[in-house]
Amino acid sequence: MSEDTKTWGGCTLDHDGCVVCADAGIPVRVVSVDGDDALCEDAIGKQAQIAVELVSPVRVGEVxxxxxxxAIGRVFE
Incomplete structure (x- = not known):
């Protein structure tokens, strides 16, 4: 992760991110939920809307x- 660009290996957190990084998964914490989308934040504070249909229901605070x-899975801490 580059602190200068606030990205993971050149990819962005949102759906416009790099599709070449097929094996890259980014852990994020749910900030708020709005139907099938959630506002999420990564480890360096970057926020993005994430589609959560595949792992719903989700709650604020989940990773x-x-x-x-x-969202492709849950991280159990």
């Missing part, structure tokens, strides 16, 4: 694993 703007 999700995301790729390409989509």
């Amino acid at each position: 999700l694993l995301t790729h390409g703007g989509v």
Whole structure:
């Protein structure tokens, strides 16, 4: 993760991120939930809207694993 660009390996947290990084998953914490989307924040504070249909229901405070703007799993702490 680059502190200068606030990205993970050149990828962004949202759906416009790099599709080449097929094996990259970014852990994020849920800040708020709005239907099938959630505002999430990564470890350096970058926030983005994430689609959460695949792992719903989700709650504020949960940690999700995301790729390409989509939550693909949960992280159990």
